[in-house]
Amino acid sequence: MAKYITEINKQGNIAVDDTILVKDYPATAGSKMLENFVPLFSAEAVERVVAAGYTLSGKTAVGEFGLDLYGETSTSDICAAATLVADGEVRAALNVDLNGAPRRAAAIKGVTFVKPTYGTVSRYGVIAAACSGEQIGVTAKDADTAAEILTVIAGHDAKDGTSLKQDKYEYNTDISAKGMKIALVKELYDAADDEVKAKIDSAAAAYKKAGATVEEISVLGLSEIKTAWTILMSAETTNNLSRFDGVKYGYRTEKYKNIDELYVGSRSEAFGFLTKATIIYGSDVLSKGRYEVCYDKALKIRRKAVETLTELFAKFDALLMPAYSKADFEAYDVTDAFNKVYEESLFTAPASITGMPAVVTKGVQLVGNYFADGKLLALAKVLEKEEA
Amino acid sequence: MKYELVIGLETHVELATDSKLFCSCGGHAAANEPNDCVCPACSGMPGMLPVTNKHAIELAVKAGLMLNCKINQYTTFDKKSYYYPDLPAAYQITQWFHPICVEGTVEVGDRKIGIKQIHIEEDAGKLVHDDATNTSLVDYNRTSVPLIEIVSKPDFRSADEVITYLKKLKAALQFAGISECEEGAMRCDVNISVRPEGTDKLGVRSEIKNMSSFAEIKDAIEFEKVRHVDAIERRTEMLVQETRRWDEVKRRTFPMRNKETAADYRYFPDPNLMPIVIDDAWLEEIKASMPATAEEKGQKYVDMGIATKEAAVLASDAKLCSVFDAVVAQGREPKSVASWILTECMSRMRYLGIETLNIDPAKLSRIIELVDAGEITRAAGKKVLAAVFESDVDVDKYCDEQGFNAKVDxxxxxxxxxxxxxxxxxxxxxxxxxxxxxxxxxxxxxxxxxxxxxxxxxxxxxxxxxxxx
Missing domain, CATH: 1.10.10 (Arc Repressor Mutant, subunit A)
Structure with a gap:
């Protein structure tokens, strides 16, 4: 498999995933729908890394619109950016974390990924699917490198209405773990396979050795959070993807006699199964009579999730949890892709639905309170040093 | 049996902002060619994010204040989804859950018309069918131009009330600089039903979409009243709740093509636009910037000695007001100015077929000055005025050339x-x-x-x- 979907510069040191726009280079978001789409402008994060003196190497593969966690997309595709980083081909990669795919990829490949606090990195120039949760994050070989790139891309951008007002963020990765309180989330630990459990065990041991406490806790409502995020994500994705109708740009069917056939034909031929399933699910949860019991309820669960986690962070510095259940799925029929992704998002949904930061390193995931990105990176560094 | 009309109006007007609702493109008024005023945001390209035009919020609040509405200090933008080629992102950003203004009233004659709500939304583009090639072309210049939709309660009981309301609304919006309300830029959906006089139950409603001419609105309402009453009294047809359009040539309404399924717009809050909080300080700032209403302006003219009826005519038209105010400011006597505007200027406007007064107030002031001082006769003054209207002549020079001089021995x-x-x-x-x-x-x-x-x-x-x- 080619390392890049589109190569930009052989000497480049930053890879960018294909849902992030780079002016004049195709941006497919992993979809046949956008196979001929060339953007007129670059994402703000891309502008910032280039302005800081980094060079773009190329565009990496993603699951269609970033929805896939590990369903219909091949492992090599979903791990494309993490593989380049692991192989030392680039210094870092920018990846959109919509449903946790880059977290999963980093965990599998043993590299570091930071999904920053929602609103700290501009989403301008991201091919949007689920605006309320997606964030550009950084895949790098270690926490220090991730922090270096995150410092460059984070900060207010007037072109994004959800961008927070702070101009600059600093991430101190040298905070001592001594005295820190870490909570190990029992329900998620139990849901993972032995290989993943072993990684969590060794992380817990490393923290204890570094002078932190590790306490096993129960978090209620994780299953509801998973469902609520799937509802919100699907609804927003349905809406954002409706612009891809074959009229203005992107794929257009050859078989149409009127506008309705143009819409139906283009979308039927160009979208993959998981995207279609997401669109159908997302249309349903927003429809008349279903909104109150699905979408609106999911918004309430989101608020409840923020409350629950905020309360936990009054007592703990970080939550320690797996980033995925197991490295590989057994074979299954493609029509089950949506359900597989839904089940797997149990591990990634808490940070996605709340917009709280998450850092993956050494195969484990740390979730922290808003703006605890630096603290999480510092905790990640403890594990990296332990194993080095 | 006698029947009464029950009418509710949804009126769309374009806000007088310099740029579109969520991007910095100029309004479509600035466009010369199709798709002149278009950027990646208002053409629905992926990767773009909406940024709210603050001025549009302020103008909508002003509209609410003028119509005695309660201003929702917490207001949100929501997405309304439907597929149509003139809607590039396949959703329209509107206000569904928390509209900016609610519960207002407007006095029409001696009756009060309730305003249910005013909400802000973006306009759609325009489709042009090219018969020569049998293709449809799309122009996005109008896409995302800010509109407000003023939704009345079903409180109108006659076509005349509707027209009075629309005229009043137009004057008020122009007055406050909320909308220029150009010809055709005020678009109405008219909801009509009839019921026996003295009863409360609402009849079957028909909605006539997208009307802009006041005269056509009046005719359409009259037509619908007859159609509804005939259907009830003489069973000429079975009334169904439906959307209709007015055919200006055939002078009647027709049902619009029925969609196979009822539209479901799948509204939800736009996650890209944070809720807008209009705090007390901002609200006070907007209140302070409100100009006088047409009523206040009319009263001011009455206080200057203008007859009530004349004052009302002046106050109903933003342009007449601005010319009147400017001429009076140059020291002319208000009654004299009112008479010149309402008699002489309006007669010239009728003669030339112009709808808005467009005259240099300094020139009108000079003519009135010369007449009032007895330098030229009123008859000569009228001739000068006609020349100003027709070829914008210099007043003094023209008087000299024509030998106008009232002081003949x-x-x-x-x-x-x-x-x-x-x-x-x-x-x-x-x-x-x-x-x-x-x-x-x-x-x-x-x-x-x-x-x-x-x-x-x-x-x-x-x-x-x-x-x-």
Whole structure:
């Protein structure tokens, strides 16, 4: 498999995933729908890394619109950016974390990924699917490198209405773990396979050795959070993807006699199964009579999730949890892709639905309170040093 | 049985902002060619994010204040989804859950019309069908231009009330600089039903979509009333709740093509736009920037000594007001200015077929000054005004060229009287034989002789004297 979907510069040191726009280079978001789409402008994060003196190497593969966690997309595709980083081909990669795919990829490949606090990195120039949760994050070989790139891309951008007002963020990765309180989330630990459990065990041991406490806790409502995020994500994705109708740009069917056939034909031929399933699910949860019991309820669960986690962070510095259940799925029929992704998002949904930061390193995931990105990176560094 | 009309209106007007609702493109008024005023945001390209135009929020709040609404200090933008080629992102950003203004009222005659809500939304583009190639072309210049939709309660009981309301609304919106309300830019959906007088239950409703001409709205309402009453009384048809359009040629309404399934717009809050909080300080700032309403303005004119009816006509039109205010500010007497605008200017406008007064107030002021000071006669003043309307002449220069001068001495008037009598000997003879009507012809000849100059009273006096000799 080619390392890049589109190569930009052989000497480049930053890879960018294909849902992030780079002016004049195709941006497919992993979809046949956008196979001929060339953007007129670059994402703000891309502008910032280039302005800081980094060079773009190329565009990496993603699951269609970033929805896939590990369903219909091949492992090599979903791990494309993490593989380049692991192989030392680039210094870092920018990846959109919509449903946790880059977290999963980093965990599998043993590299570091930071999904920053929602609103700290501009989403301008991201091919949007689920605006309320997606964030550009950084895949790098270690926490220090991730922090270096995150410092460059984070900060207010007037072109994004959800961008927070702070101009600059600093991430101190040298905070001592001594005295820190870490909570190990029992329900998620139990849901993972032995290989993943072993990684969590060794992380817990490393923290204890570094002078932190590790306490096993129960978090209620994780299953509801998973469902609520799937509802919100699907609804927003349905809406954002409706612009891809074959009229203005992107794929257009050859078989149409009127506008309705143009819409139906283009979308039927160009979208993959998981995207279609997401669109159908997302249309349903927003429809008349279903909104109150699905979408609106999911918004309430989101608020409840923020409350629950905020309360936990009054007592703990970080939550320690797996980033995925197991490295590989057994074979299954493609029509089950949506359900597989839904089940797997149990591990990634808490940070996605709340917009709280998450850092993956050494195969484990740390979730922290808003703006605890630096603290999480510092905790990640403890594990990296332990194993080095 | 007698029936009464029950009408509710949804009125869309374009806000007078410099740029679109969520991007910095100029309004479509600035466009020359199709798709001139379009950027990746308003054409629905992926990767773009909306950023709210603050001025649009302020103008919507102003509209709410004018219509006595409660301003929702927490207001949100929501997405409304449907597929149509003139809607590039396949959703329209509107306000569904928390509209910016609610619960207002407007006085129409002696009745109060309730305003259910005012919400902000973006306009769609325009489709043009090209018969030559049998293709549809799309123009996104209008896409995302900010609109407000003013939703009334079903409180209207006649077409006249509807028209009075629309005229009042238009004047008020122009006054406050909320909307320019250009021809056709005020678009109405008219919801109509009828019911027996004295009953409360609402009848079957039809909605006539997208009307802009007041005269057509009136005719459409009258047509629908007859259609509804006929359907009930004479069973000419089965009334169903439906959307109809008005055919201006056939002078009747027609049902619009029925969609196979009812539309489900799948509204939800736009996660890209944070809720807008209009705090007390901001609200006070907007209140402080409100201009006088048409009523307040009318009252001010009455206080200046203008008759109530004339004051109301002046106050109903933003342009008349601005010319009036400017001329009065130059020191002219208000009553005189009102008379010149309402009689002479409006007569010129009717003659030339213009709808809005467009005159340099300094020129009008100079004409009035010359007439009021007796420098030229009113008749001459009217001629100057006509010349200003037609070719924007310089007032003083034109008076000189035409020899307008009211201060003609008695000798010159007498000479003109004699000349006119000589040239109209027959009329003089008629007059002397008792036909008093002939006086007018001779008087007119004198005026002509004097080129409209001279004091009419003096001319009359001298002419009488000469004729009785």
């Amino acid at each position: 008695e000798g010159a008037v007498l000479a003109a009287v004699k000349a006119a009598m000589e040239a109209n000997a027959a009329a003089v003879a008629d007059f002397k034989s008792g036909k008093e009507k002939a006086f007018g012809a001779i008087f007119g000849a004198c005026m002509k002789e004097l080129k409209g100059n001279g004091d009419p009273a003096l001319i009359r006096e001298l002419l009488n004297k000469e004729l009785s000799k």
